[in-house]
Amino acid sequence: MEEAEIRPGLEPMEAKLVAELPQGAGWQFEPKWDGFRCLVFRNRGEVLLQSKSGKPLARYFPEVVAALAALPLDRFVVDGELIIPAGRTLSFEALQQRLHPAESRVRRLAAETPAQLMLFDCLWFEQALATRPLEERRAALEGFHRRAASPMLRLSPASRDRAEAEAWLKGVGAALDGVIAKRLDEPYRPGERAMLKVKCLRTADCVVGGFRYATGKREVGSLLLGLYNDAGLLHHIGFTSAIPAKDRPALTRRLEALIEAPGFTGDAPGGPSRWSTERSAAWKPLRPELVAEVRYDHVTGRRFRHGTAFLRWRLDKAPRQCTLEQLRSEADPAALGA
Helix, strand or coil, rough: CCCCHHCCCCCCEEEEEEECCCCCEEEEEEEEECCCCEEEEEEEEEEEEEECCCCCCCHHCCCHHHHCCCCCCEEEEEEEEEEEECCCCCCHHHHHHHHCCCCHHHHHHHHHHHCCEEEEEEEECCCECCCEEEHHHHHHHHHHHHHHHHCCEEEEEEECCCHHHHHHHHHHCCCCCEEEECCCCCCCCCCCCCEEECCEEEEEEEEEEEEEEEECCCCCCCCCCCCECCCCEEEEEEECCCCCHHHHHHHHHHHHCCCCCCCCCCCCCCCCCCCCCCCCCCCCCEEEEEEEEEEEEEEECCCCCCCCCEECCCCCCCCHEEEHHHCCCCCHHHHHHH
């Protein structure tokens, strides 16, 4: 890659999802933080923040732009993740709230919940680095972080110890999206899936508070999941549609025998929510008798961010035992040295 190619519009290097971390020597492992991917371009007085899709992010994170513009460094290009700390974890919901058209709202949120940039790669610092092996880029990144000396910039941990990376997957909470593996001898490959990623997956036992029929069919399409809060209210927290086709007819009959309002006694599908859709109201409430164990990746605002994978029925668990406590994050980025 030529020096002139390290400019805005450059596509970030991406990761391929794999089932487990690679074995053998020559790998560097890094946490994959739950934030917004961000390439930063600084050229004298100009600072540009670029999203993974190539869109500008600067207007949504003015405090980060100001911090980068104040650095005593004229030129650099770094790759990282925009994050917003929230106690001992990170808030993806707070990041989403920044994507707002009103500048006054963005600036208020920037003051109330300032973002930070978690650094994990360096493409320019004192020289062009994109064609250099990761081992050299990491050394340059650490030098950049020392020179910058800004509390707005955090250096993401890195390890060549696979056992330590496995511990990250098992021992931390919702701040991590997974663990990334990179070859130490490889250059930065824009737009290529040249890294490997293992995702953090967690499980929760949820009450089935309702269901939706599949489009155009009198057959279950998805289960609506809920958890109880401390006041005993059942809140809708997500769904699963990963139901084998062979099981759907019998499950539909089982669910129809349980139809009974209200289903959810707290937050319910169809209520005011950014997740509401045209189909949100087209659901059937159930008596809270069934408990399903599901696998999920992320929680945002007390809801599963994505659809979940159905694992099994928990006939041994009482619905009242299924509480929001399961979703409380225990993650502490500082515990990883970040």
